[in-house]
Amino acid sequence: MREGFHLATKVARVITCEGDFDGAASRGAVAATVNSLELSGWVRDLASGASLQIHVEGEPERIRTFVDSLLSGRLIGELAHVHIANVACHGYTEFFLSSAGQQRPHNSLVSSLENTIPFLRRQFGEVVSTMVRVAWKADDDRLRRLVEKVPSEFISQRLLQFPGIRTQDAVASFSSSMWTQTLIRKKQSARIGYAPEDILADKQRGKEFARFLGMRCPATPQFNQPLEKLELRPGLAVKPSNAAGARGVFLIHSEDRIFSVRDKSVISSIAELRTEAAAFVAQKKEKDRWNTEEIVYGPNEEPASDLKFYCFYGEVPLVLEVIRTGRQNVRYWYDGKGAPVRTGKYDDTVLAASPIDRELLEFAGNISRKIPAPFIRIDFYRSEDGLVFGEFSPRPGGFHQFGVETDRLLGRHFVEAQARLFADMFDGDARFPEFRQFVAQNVPLKSKAGAAWTDVRKRVTSGLIALAMAGASLAFASEAEASSPGQTPPARAASTAR
Incomplete structure (x- = not known):
């Protein structure tokens, strides 16, 4: 000390x-x-x-x-x-x-980390040791609340032997699962040619699969084109082909009213938009490749709000709603029952005034059940006529910014989803018919010359099972059972009163 x-x-x-x-x-x-x-x-x-x-x-x-x-x-x-x-x-x-x-200075930051991290580990170690000493005198609920505040890497094996602590509650972590799953996807792609999440993360293929499932998608007049070849007109959103989030995104509402989503500024002409877009490419060292997409509008001719569903193979424990109001974005979180909730991320905004419709949660969950992956975030625009598909995100930005309790909640859902996926893989060709058909028709696989599709399909299936087994090695015995297959998209989603 x-x-x-x-x-x-x-x-x-x-x-x-x-x-x-x-x-x-x-x-x-x-x-x-x-x-x-x-x-x-x-x-x-x-x-x-x-x-x-x-x-x-x-x-x-x-x-x-x-x-x-x-x-x-x-x-x-x-x-x-x-x-x-x-x-x-x-x-x-x-x-x-x-x-x-x-x-x-970089070397000063390195020195700071070298000094601070060992000190923090010792401090956490002493706290956990103290918790172990008093564990047998504390009631289950008090000890559980204490454990929830300690990051999983500092939890000792001795503490997990206490009867009031469930191992999965203490060690599950959404942030850690995201990094592990990224590595698994790379290994899977090297072995069988692709990972399901990576196919859907490609914006164009993601939209094609959404249409394949019968979802409404905004039109994409131009895809992966250099800036000079873009035909720009009102009603289009201009997006970099590879950039994530709102970086470099412009909304052309009219010839003289163009909105820069990232910095919340208004541009007065399409010529000025081209100048701003070129500067973005130069400053951020992005590729000069752009997509244009139809703008989806909500009530009062304002851009539709975003609904981002955190989907764990049929289960949706968390939803983020982003309402774009000019120079300020308002963000609301909802739990798995549609009720407003705080997560430790974006907590500088107020709670939502009312719950989100349960029908929307069920719809997103049913879509995710058709995808052979433990986690995928499915983004929609909430238009006046219902949900319009946005994109699939296998690794959402800022996934490490959740509070400890939310990180563990999502981590538990991730592990449970891996266990359900592992069990469903034994159904063979009866599972994921839409995804298998889409891959067969749209995705060129890395296979040996002359290999028949049947052989490739067998290797894909075995690879998916291997993926599930890798994740299931961390899983615990889940009491949850897989839900029934999906449903037809609703013709019109009920709007949430605000």
């Missing part, structure tokens, strides 16, 4: 200074003073102009001495404005000069 005590005596401050001073000379003066006081951190110019930002950490008295020197005007001159904020220590061991726009 000596190291922990040493870290606890240090404090950190971020100081932002504005005034009429020379940037280079001021940075040098700051660095010299900080080094003389044996403090660490960094100093940099801000891109906004005559501003300097300083991060210092060390003993409180030494930092107070530095701040007094700065405020006196003797160090870099008179300042028009100074803002001082208390921040967490990063464990810097030196003081660095950093110019405007650059990231904090």
Whole structure:
């Protein structure tokens, strides 16, 4: 604990200074003073102009001495404005000069991680050891609530032997499952030519499969075209072929009203849109390949809200709704029963005013049951006439940002889905007829020259079973049974009162 005590005596401050001073000379003066006081951190110019930002950490008295020197005007001159904020220590061991726009020094971040992670592991280890000592005196519910707050990698085997703790509750993790599944998909593709999720993640093939299942999809007039060949007109969304999320997405509502989804700005002409799109390609180093897609509108001629269903082979425990209102996106979460819920992610917004329709949950769950994968997120637009398919996402962005409880909830659903998938694989050709037919008609497989489709299909089936077995090795005995096959898409989805 000596190291922990040493870290606890240090404090950190971020100081932002504005005034009429020379940037280079001021940075040098700051660095010299900080080094003389044996403090660490960094100093940099801000891109906004005559501003300097300083991060210092060390003993409180030494930092107070530095701040007094700065405020006196003797160090870099008179300042028009100074803002001082208390921040967490990063464990810097030196003081660095950093110019405007650059990231904090890489080697300092590495040093911070090397110092912080072992310390945190020891702290968690001591907490878990204490929990083990008191476990036999605590009631089941109190101990379970404590375990739910501890990340799974810090749970000890001794603690899991306590009668009140279920192993699956403590060790399941959606974030860890996503990384593991990514590796499994790569190995599967190398062996049999593809992974089901990767086929559907391709935007064009994903839409083709959605149409194959009878879902409504927005028209895609142009696909994977260079910017100069795009025919742009009102009513179209312009999207990079490979970028994820809202990066580089533009909505052409009219010739003089074009909306940039990422930065929430309004563009006044199609010519300006082309300039902005070209700048996006250059700055982000993206490929100059673009898709155009019909804009789906909701009530009042506003772009339809997004409904993102987290689907675990027939089960839908979580839904994200994104309502795009000009310069601000409003996000609502719903649980598996359609009730508003918080997840630890996007919790800066209010809870939804009303539940989401259970029919929508059942519809998305039935679609996911036709896909031989333990998890897929299915995105829809909520139009006035019902759901319109958006895309399939096997690894949603920000999946690591959920709170511990939600991460474990989704992790348990992932493991249970793997167990159900493993069991269903033994039904052979009777399972996933739509997906098998779609692959046979639309996906060229990596097979030996002259190999018959029957042989390829057998290898695909065995590969899917191997995938399920790899995941099921982590699974526990699930009480849930597979639900009945899917249903016909509703002609019109009920809208949620807001």
